[in-house]
Amino acid sequence: MxxxxxxxxxxxxxxxxxxxxMKELGNLGFGHIGGSMxxxxxxxxxxxxxxxxxPKNPKMEDRDWLVVSKGHSGPAVYATLALKGFFDKELLxxxxxxxxxxxSHCDRNHTPGIDMSTGSLGxxxxxxxxxxxxxxxxxxxxFVYAILGDGECQEGQVWEAFLxxxxxxxxxxxxxxxxxxxxxxxxxxxxxxxxxxxTKIEDFGWFSQEVDGHNVEQIYEAIKRAQSSDKSSAIVLDxxxxxxxxxxxxxxxxxxxxxxxxxxxxxxxxxxxxxxx
Ligand SMILES: Cc1ncc(C[n+]2csc(CCOP(=O)(O)OP(=O)(O)O)c2C)c(N)n1
Numbered sequence: 001m002x003x004x005x006x007x008x009x010x011x012x013x014x015x016x017x018x019x020x021x022m023k024e025l026g027n028l029g030f031g032h033i034g035g036s037m038x039x040x041x042x043x044x045x046x047x048x049x050x051x052x053x054x055p056k057n058p059k060m061e062d063r064d065w066l067v068v069s070k071g072h073s074g075p076a077v078y079a080t081l082a083l084k085g086f087f088d089k090e091l092l093x094x095x096x097x098x099x100x101x102x103x104s105h106c107d108r109n110h111t112p113g114i115d116m117s118t119g120s121l122g123x124x125x126x127x128x129x130x131x132x133x134x135x136x137x138x139x140x141x142x143f144v145y146a147i148l149g150d151g152e153c154q155e156g157q158v159w160e161a162f163l164x165x166x167x168x169x170x171x172x173x174x175x176x177x178x179x180x181x182x183x184x185x186x187x188x189x190x191x192x193x194x195x196x197x198x199t200k201i202e203d204f205g206w207f208s209q210e211v212d213g214h215n216v217e218q219i220y221e222a223i224k225r226a227q228s229s230d231k232s233s234a235i236v237l238d239x240x241x242x243x244x245x246x247x248x249x250x251x252x253x254x255x256x257x258x259x260x261x262x263x264x265x266x267x268x269x270x271x272x273x274x275x276x277x
Contacts, residue, residue, distance in 0.1 A: 010045055013048040015271070018271060019268065021036050021075050024079055026265070029260075030258040031075060031256065032073060032104065032256050033248045033255075033257050035241060037248065038241050039073055042178070042237060044216060045223065047081075047084050051064040051143075064142050066145045069123065070124075071124070079092060081114075084113070086111075087101075087111070105118060121152040122157040124147075126160070128145070132144040136170065144174070145175075145176065146175045146176065150194055151182070154183075154188075162234075169205070170232045179197060184256070185255075198210040198236045205231065206233060207225075207231040209225065209234070210235070211235060211237065212237075244271055247266075
């Protein structure tokens with residue numbers, strides 16, 4: 001169980017990640033705002049408490065790995081890594097600009113702390129599974145985490161990996177589905193519904209849970225349960241696309257937005273005025 005103090009610390013970390021992500025995107029005037037905002041609490045729990053990583057040694061052999069399969073959420077991941085000390089926060093100002101080490105989608109060849117290059121949706125779960133199998137063969141006891149989008153789960157390859165890791169349990173693999181109910185061009189249910197995703201994954205032989213993806217305690221407890229399961233584990237996160245960014249949250253087409261500087265300034269002001277609870 002998280003202590004009250006730790007819970008507060010993780011919530012504060014989440015707020016800082018959200019703020020830095022908004023400033024980072026604000027510098028650019030456009031970007032993947034919706035799907036970045038929905039995974040902030042997850043990133044805060046992973047990097048604030050759960051994952052064994054060393055910012056000074058990002059390739060540490062026995063580290064825990066994170067494959068951000070929905071690689072367009074790079075801005076939120078970069079803000080997290082910068083706050084954690086993997087690189088200088090100044091670098092956040094270069095997001096998606098020519099010659100940057102922070103491309104719009106995650107790239108392991110550019111950014112310290114990024115474990116896998118992603119962006120072509122549907123592939124990350126297979127990569128995470130491969131890494132988990134490799135680690136198990138090497139008798140390491142680290143964990144491999146992966147973050148998938150709900151829209152991404154429309155990709156066939158996702159289900160090949162779910163099938164395989166159901167039949168060949170990888171207890172060091174924990175997959176999150178960011179179920180924000182929206183994809184690029186609208187609501188997932190209207191486009192190609194994935195139905196009850198938690199049950200579907202369970203039917204493939206996984207230990208499958210569903211929690212509030214903006215509640216740090218629920219996320220943490222679910223991860224602890226997943227870590228002690230003998231099966232491959234999935235945690236479906238009930239989230240809100242654009243969460244915490246006033247001009248994006250609740251908007252249908254908030255996947256990739258162009259906005260005015262004043263809009264982001266105002267959204268940052270709103271965020272800063274919010275209480276920490
Ligand atoms: C194979 C592939 N097809 C299409 C795209 C374009 N694309 C980028 S993000 C996106 C929507 C993803 O929706 P979801 O997985 O729900 O992500 P989130 O809502 O969390 O941002 C699409 C279609 C892509 N990156 N890769």
